[in-house]
Amino acid sequence: MKPDGKVVLLGDMNVGKTSLLHRYMERRFQDTISTVGGAFYLKQWGPYNISIWDTAGREQFHGLGSMYCRGAAAVILTYDVNNLQSLIELEDRFLALTDTASTDCIFAIVGNKVDLTNEYALLLETEEENRPEKPVTGCISTKVQKQVHLDDAVALYKKILKYKMLDEKDVPAAEKMCFETSAKTGYKVDYLFETIFDMVVPIILRQQAEGPLQTVEITNYKSAKRTKSGCCA
Amino acid sequence: MSLKAFKLVPAVEREMLMGDKARINVECIECCGKNLYIGTNDCFVFHFLLEEKISAGKITFAATKQLHKYLGFKKAVIELKAASALNRLLVLCDNTITLVNMMNLEPIPTGARIKGAVTFTLNENPMSGDPFCVEVCIISVKRRTIQMFMVYEDRVQIVKEVSTPEQPCAVAVDGHYLCLALTTQYIILNYNTGISQDLFPYCSDEKQPIVKRIGRQEFLLAGPGGLGMFATVDGISQRAPVHWSENVIGAALCFPYVVALDDEFITVHSMLDQQLKQTLPFKEGHILQDFEGKVIVATNKGVYILVPLPLERQIQDLLTSHRVEEALVLAKAARRNIPKEKFQIMYKRILQQAGFIHFAQLQFLEAKELFRSGQLDVRELISLYPFLLPTSSSFIRSHPPLHEYADLNQLTQGDQEKMMKFKRFLMSYLNEVRSTEVANGYKEDIDTALLKLYAEANHESLLDLLVSENFCLLTDSAAWLEKHKKYFALGLLYHYNGQDAAALQLWVKIVNGDVQDFTRSDLYEYIVDFLTFCSDQKLVWKYAEWVLQKSEEVGVQIFTKRPLEDKVSFNPDNVMNCLNKYPKSLVKYLEYLVLDRKIEKEKYHTHLAVLYLEAVLQLKSVTTDNCAEFTETQTKLHSLLQQSDFYRIHFILDKIKETDLHMERAILYGKLEEHDKALHILVHELKDFSAAEDYCMWSSESKDLPYRRRLFHMLLLVYLNPDSSDCELVMAAVDLLNNHAAEFDAARVLQLVPDSWSVQLLSPFLTGAMRESIHTKRMTQITLGLAKAENLIYKHDKVKLKGSPIILSDKKLCQVCQSPFCEPAFVRYPNGGMVHTHCAAKRLMNPNMTHHSQT
Ligand SMILES: Nc1nc2c(ncn2[C@@H]2O[C@H](COP(=O)(O)OP(=O)(O)OP(=O)(O)O)[C@@H](O)[C@H]2O)c(=O)[nH]1
C-alpha cells in the first residue's frame, strides 16, 4: 500500500526518536537499540495513510537522511533537552538534509526527555489535561537542570525559516511548532504527533492534486549530451 | 530467526567444469529457462541443461553439459546475458560484448558486437516495445560514460550516450531510469531527460557497491553499515532497509525474501518485516544472482541453487513454533504467488490455526478476531470442550488438525481457573456468533453447547436463552439440565418444544417441594401466569384445582386474566362449578363476568349481588365499627345494585327486607322506579340528605331533564311534608333549592314554598332561577333571529331563481335519461341542469345514479 504522505523524524543519536515513535504507535516505552538505517510505521489518519520514518542518528547513516526526507510533508527535528549539543547538531548537520523535502513541508522542533528535568513537576501541574499515564513521584532532587530551553528551540525555528527563506507569516507560529516531550512518560507525545498529522492533511491534499513539489537539485541537473547514433559494429 | 526458507542444492559440481585443472574459476553465470551458462576465467563458456528432479520430497538438480566453447582470448569472461527472444547470448570478454547463438555458442555471421564495455546490463523494463530487440546498457571504457544500445538478432545500434558526474562502477536499468553506483554516491538518472537525483553517499572504493533491480521501478542497493537499502526511481525509499553484514558481495530477490551473500554466509531477510530469517553457511561464495525467480550462488568452483521451500511449509513451520505474527505476515504476502482460490483456502486455515495458538495462550481477543476472519467452523472450537457437542452431532475435526490439542483437559492440565477462563470465553464467543452467519448450519450445536455452559456455570443467561428463539436439542439439553438440577429451566425447554404438560408437571413438583430448584421464588405465580396464557384447556383444568388450593385469589386468574384474543373460551358454568368450593375465587370470577366482560345474564348479576350481600351481612355481624373490608364490599354492592339492570330486584329486595340495609333498599326501590319509597327511606329512616340528593342524581343519570326535575321535586315534597314540621327537613329543603336551582321548575316550587320563608332565605335559588329563565329567553330570541335570517336567504335565492325565464323545447334533453321532454313539467337544478320530474324523483331515491346529471 502506498502511503499518502510522509513524516520524518530527524535528530542526533540517542535523543529518543525511536522511543517517541514507539510510545506513540505501541503505547509503551521500552528499551531501544540504536537504530540501524531507518524504520517506518504506517499510521491511519482519517482517510489517509501516513508513513512515519524513524531515521538513524548515528553519523554513519547520516547520508541516508536526504533520501528519507525526499518529498516529506513534515519533518520532526528532535533533540534532547538535557543535551545542548543535540540542538546544535540539528542546525549544523540535519537541517541541510531537509532540502529534499516537499517545498511546503512543515517543521517541528521537539525537545525530548523532559521527564529528567527539574521543571517537569511544574509542567505537569500547569498541564492537567496532558497527564502522563502515571504520575511521576520520584524525588525532585534526582532531576537535573534543563540545558536547553524552549526559547532556544524557538530561535532555531526562526533560523530554519530564514534558511528556507520562508516568511513567518506564511507558516505556523514558532510557539506552536516547538514541543517538549517525554517518550518515557508519554508527556505530550500524542499531542505532538496529532498536531503534526492535522497539519499534514492539507499538504497531502495539495500533493494529491498537483503531484509532489520536490526541489529539483539544480546542481545535479546535467542535460545529457546527445551523441550521434549509429551502428558501431 | 531460524526459519527454513531456502535449501541449498548443488547444481554443477567442479569436476564437470574443470576436471582437475585447479586454476580454472567460475567468473559469471547466466540461467535462462533450463539453460545454464557459465563463463570461466580462462575464456570458456559452458552450456548446461539443468533438470529439476523431485524424489521423495527432495529436490535435486542434474546438469548435463551440452557444450563448451573457447572464446579465443587470454581473458576472463566477465558477464553473460541471454536474450531468449533473439536466441542470443551476450558475452562480455575483453571489453567487448559479442552475440553468440544460444544453442551452439557460435558467433553470429554478421559479427555484430558492442565494443568498449566495462560491464553491462539488460533493461528488464524496456521502453521500445519491440519484442525482438533488447535494450543493453553499458558502462563504457570511456570515462564517466554510459551508453544505451538496442540489440537485435544480428545487429546492434547505439541510442544514447550519457555522461555521469563521476565514474560509474555499477548500473541497473528500469525504463528510462538508470540506477548508478558512482565513486562516492548512488544516483538515479533518467537517461531520456538527463535529470538525476542523488540517493545517498557511498564510497565505492572501500566497498563494492551493489545495484540490483528488484521490481518495477525499485532497486536494492548496498548502503553504509551493511544496509540493504531500497530506493525507487523517484529517489525515495518505500521499505525500511535490511541489515546485512558489512561485507556483502551480492544480493538477490526471491519474494518475500532478500538473499545476500558474504564470504561466509548466505543470509535471508524478509522484505516484509526486515528481520533476518535464515542464515546458511556458505564459504568462498562470490556470485549470487536471481534468474527469473531462481536464486543461484556460486563459488569459484561450483554452482548451487537456493531452492525456496513452499511458502505453505514455511508458514506451517512458523505456526508450529508459535510465531503467529510472522506467519500471518508471510501468509498475506503469499497472496502474490498462489492462485486466488487456493490462497483463500490456505489463508483461512492459517488464520484459524493462528487463532488456536492465541486461544491456547488464553489470548482470547486475538483468538476471536482470527476465528472471525478465518471463518472458523465453530464446532472446531466447541469440540475442544468435553461433552459440549450434542451426542447426535456428526462433526469431525478437520484434517490435518488445526491445532495439537486433544481437548481442554489436556490444555489446562487440571488448572481449574484456566478451565473457567476457557469456558467463559466460549460462552461469550458463542453468544456473539449465534445470531450471525457464522452460526448458519450449526445453530443446534451452538445453542446446545451454550445451554450446557450456562447450566454448568449457573449463569443467568440460561433462562434468557430458553425463553427466546433457540435451537437447543431437546434430548441432549434435557439430560444436561437434569444432571445440573436446573428443573425450572428444563420446564422452559419442554415448553419451548411444545411439551407444556411436561413443563407444568416439573414446575408443580418444584413448588410442592418434590424436587429442589430455587431459580424462582415466585414460581407459583409463574405457573398461574403460564396457565392463564396456556391455550390447552385440558391442561388448565388439570391444574386448576391445584392453583386454587394454593391461593383462591391468585389462582382464579387462570380464568379471569386470560388474554382477550384467547381462542379457547371456558364455559362460565363449568368454571363456576369448579369454583363453588372456593368462594373468594367465585366472587372474583363473577366480578370478571359481570364487570369486566359485561355479560348481561341475570344469573350472574343476581349471583354476584347475593354473594356481596351475604358478605356484607356476614361482616356486619362480626364487626362493630366500619372496617375497611366492610366498606369496600358495601361500596361494591351499592355500585352493582345501582349500575346493573340485570339482577332480580325483588329477589334481592326480599332478602334484605328484614335487615337494616336501608341504603340498599332505597337503591332497589329506585330500580323499581318507586322513588317515593326510596326517598322516604333515605330521608326519614336514614336521614341522609346528601344520599338522597345523590339518589336523585344517579337515578336520573341517563334520563331527560323533566324526569330529573320530577325526582328533585319529589324530594322537595318529602322534605316539606306538612305532617312533620321537622326543622331539619326544612333546612334540607332550603339547601336543596339553593344548591340545585337548575333542577327545579321555579314556578312549581314557588307555589309550594311556605309563605313564612323570606326572600333572603331563598335568594340563591331565586337568582339562579331568574338567571336561568332570562338565559332561556335570550337563547330563544337568538334562535328565532337566526331562523328568520336563514329564511330570508332562502327567499332571496328563490326570487333569483325565478327571475329569468327558462325555455324548454323539444331539442333539450333530460340530463339523466338523455331523452327529450315531452310534457311541460320539468325539474331544474340550481346549477341549471334540467331533468324529467320522474328522473329527478328516481335520482332522489337513489343518489348513486348521478352519472349524466352533472356537466
Ligand atoms: N528518561 C528518558 N529517557 C529516554 C526518553 N526517550 C528515550 N530515552 C532513552 O534514550 C535512549 C535513546 O533512545 P532512542 O529512542 O533509541 O534514541 P534514538 O534517537 O532513536 O537514537 P538513534 O536510533 O541512535 O538515532 C534510550 O536508552 C531510551 O531509553 C525520555 O523521554 N526520557
Ligand SMILES: [Mg+2]
Ligand atoms: Mg532510533
